[in-house]
Structure formats: structure tokens, C-alpha cells
Amino acid sequence: MSNLKDKVAIVTGSGRGIGRDIALLLAKEGAKVVVNDLGGGSDGQGNDTKIADEVVQEIQDLGGDAVANYDSVADYESASNIIDTALSRFGRLDIVVNNAGILRDRMLFKMSEEEWDTVIAVHLKGSFNMTRAASTIFKEQKSGRFIHFTSTSGLIGNVGQANYSAAKLGIVGLSKSTALDMARYNVTSNAIAPFAWSRLIGTIPTETEDEKERVERLKQLSPAHIAPLVAFLASDEAADISGQIFGVxxxxxxxxxxxxxxxxxxxxxxxxxxxxSAIKGSLQSSFTPLEASAQVFPYAPLV
Structure with missing residues (x-):
């Protein structure tokens, strides 16, 4: 497989889960990969550099080329350092996959300012930081691919995730605006809402039988299912696809x-x-039901 031969990709949060599978597949498709990961927990706490190092070793064992980076996407200067890692090691940059994320779930009326700010900083500001830093390179070379990660928590809604939902819907706006701003430079930007079992969604409550059943269904969804769409959107074959929102x-x-x-x-x-008040019903028949993601996708997944 060589759909991405000679391309250079950055995958943020690629030490585990969805990001790891994306990094591995991009490398198998011929890309040189910057494996970015702080090595923190699902809440963003901690730091373990071996998490990224292990993925780099996996790629190298498969005959690919990769380098680890441990910077935080949430910091503007650190995001630039991630870009610089690609340029200094591989001499160019073609693909940015904004996958890094954390969770601080809490009911809105209990959510602290710190829990809000931290999630927004990693997901939304982190995606902006990476996109902004790479955009000047893509503009200059008149090519590039941005692939962002949204969620049905933002697209549809979820209980106890006001911070995460706001960040993920904000990423949709960022992706669309990026697609519009960068179209004249042959740069695409798309968003993906993944359904896959990972340490992030491992925090879903399992107090009721319905919740337990839903989690068991989610456990069947491998992160590996997400990677092929990312690799396709990163390829030259997807040059005419931009500003879209996909789900896997x-x-x-x-x-x-x-x-x-x-x-x-x-x-x-x-x-x-x-x-x-008199014509309320004229519009009300077209209102969107107040539903959470699990109610829109209650059916068994195709695994």
C-alpha cells in the first residue's frame, strides 16, 4: 500500500486508541508520521513519554518511518513545536490529524470553570493551534489535508458533557471555516465523528441495564474501523472532498x-x-427532538 507515499503526517493523541490505529495505517500507506502524545490519562493528567515511543517503535518494526513528540496541543507555542518536529525530521508536512482529547464529564450545574476550560483548551483550542500553525505551510505549498475529530456529543448532544459537546461542535465550525479559507490553496478540511471503544468513552456510566447494554455494544467497535476513512481523506483521491462531516x-x-x-x-x-405565540405550531412541527446520541443511534452496530 502506497497511497500516501512520501507524505508527512502529524497525528495528535496517537499514543493509544483511535490515534494509534490512524498513525499505524498512515505509516502502512507510506506516510512518515509524527506520533504526538503527552502520555496522560483520559482526564489529561500525567505524562508518560513511552506511550508515543512505543507507537513509533511499532511503525519502525513494520518498516515505516516515525518520530515521537510529547508537546501539548493546548499551548499555542507547543503546537508550533509539533509542526517543527515534522519539518526538522522529514522536511515537509502534508497531513494534520487533530485527534487529541480528554474528558472531564460533569453535570452542567456541578461543572467547574477548570473542568470547562481544560476540555475546551485541548479539543477546540488545540485543534485551532495545530490548524493555525500548519495553515501557513499548506498555503505556501498549495496543498494539505486537515482531518478533525468531532463527536455526536456535539452534533446531537449528551448528558453530562457540556464542555466536551461545546468543544466538539466548535470543531465542526473550525473545520468548515478552514475548508472555506483554504480552498483556493488546494487544502481540504473535514471532520469525523468516531464510534469506537476507547479510554475516553470508557467513562460512560453503567448504572442501569440500558447503559450496560450500550457499553457492551460500544466495546465491539474497534478504533481500527476509523483509520481507513482518515487515510482516504488524507490522500490525493480525496482532493475534491472538503467541509464535510463524516461518521464511522x-x-x-x-x-x-x-x-x-x-x-x-x-x-x-x-x-x-x-x-x-399564535403561530408557534407552524414551526414546532419541524423542531428537532431533544435527544441524546444514544437515542439517535440505538441500533446494534455493524461490526
Whole structure:
């Protein structure tokens, strides 16, 4: 396999889980890979450099080329250091996969400012930091691929994840704006919502039978299912795909709709509170149900 021969990729958070499988497949497809990972826990605490080193060794054992990086995506200067690692080791950069993430789940009325700020910093600001640092390189060379990771927690919603949901929906906006800003330079930007068992979603509560059943279904979803779509979007074959939101659920790949007006009402005299109350039903039939991700995807995954 050589769909990415001579390409250079950065995969953030690639020491474990989804990121690790992405790094391994990109390397198998011929890319040189920067394996970025702090080696922290699911909450972002701690630091273990051997986590990234082990993935680098796996890639090298398979005949690929990789280098480890331990910088934090949440810091603007550190993100630039990750980019510099690719340039100093491999001399170029073609692909940025914004996968790094943490969780600090808490009901909104109990969430601390620190729990909000930390999750936003890693997911949303981290994705911006990496995208901003790479964008000047991609602009200059008139080519590049950004692949961001969103979540149905943001696209649909989840209980106890206001920080994570806000960050993940924000990433969709970042990806779309990046696609628009960079289109003239032959740079694409897409987002993926993954369904896969990882240490992050291992924090899902299992207090009820329904919750236990859902977790057992999720455990069937390997992170390896996500990697082929990432490798495809990173290739020259996907040069005409940008600004899209994909989902991968086992062996099922989906494309998500994006917000567009679906129904409107007009009043030549302008609206008052009373007149809006009178026509509420005209719009209400088109309201989106208040659902969490598990209610939209209750069916068994295709594994």
C-alpha cells in the first residue's frame, strides 16, 4: 500500500486508541508520521513519554518511518513545536490529524470553570493551534489535508458533557471555516465523528441495564474501523472532498447533514410576542427532538 507515499503526517493523541490505529495505517500507506502524545490519562493528567515511543517503535518494526513528540496541543507555542518536529525530521508536512482529547464529564450545574476550560483548551483550542500553525505551510505549498475529530456529543448532544459537546461542535465550525479559507490553496478540511471503544468513552456510566447494554455494544467497535476513512481523506483521491462531516460506526460510514433552514414564517407587519405565540405550531412541527446520541443511534452496530 502506497497511497500516501512520501507524505508527512502529524497525528495528535496517537499514543493509544483511535490515534494509534490512524498513525499505524498512515505509516502502512507510506506516510512518515509524527506520533504526538503527552502520555496522560483520559482526564489529561500525567505524562508518560513511552506511550508515543512505543507507537513509533511499532511503525519502525513494520518498516515505516516515525518520530515521537510529547508537546501539548493546548499551548499555542507547543503546537508550533509539533509542526517543527515534522519539518526538522522529514522536511515537509502534508497531513494534520487533530485527534487529541480528554474528558472531564460533569453535570452542567456541578461543572467547574477548570473542568470547562481544560476540555475546551485541548479539543477546540488545540485543534485551532495545530490548524493555525500548519495553515501557513499548506498555503505556501498549495496543498494539505486537515482531518478533525468531532463527536455526536456535539452534533446531537449528551448528558453530562457540556464542555466536551461545546468543544466538539466548535470543531465542526473550525473545520468548515478552514475548508472555506483554504480552498483556493488546494487544502481540504473535514471532520469525523468516531464510534469506537476507547479510554475516553470508557467513562460512560453503567448504572442501569440500558447503559450496560450500550457499553457492551460500544466495546465491539474497534478504533481500527476509523483509520481507513482518515487515510482516504488524507490522500490525493480525496482532493475534491472538503467541509464535510463524516461518521464511522463499525463497518458503517455516514455523512451528516449540516444546519440549513427547513421552515420559515413571514409577517409583513413584523412580529410581536402574541403573534409568535399564535403561530408557534407552524414551526414546532419541524423542531428537532431533544435527544441524546444514544437515542439517535440505538441500533446494534455493524461490526
Amino acid at each position: 460506526r463499525g463497518k458503517e460510514i455516514m455523512v451528516f447533514s449540516q444546519p440549513r433552514p427547513i421552515r420559515s414564517v413571514f409577517n409583513a407587519k413584523g412580529w410581536s410576542v402574541d403573534s409568535l
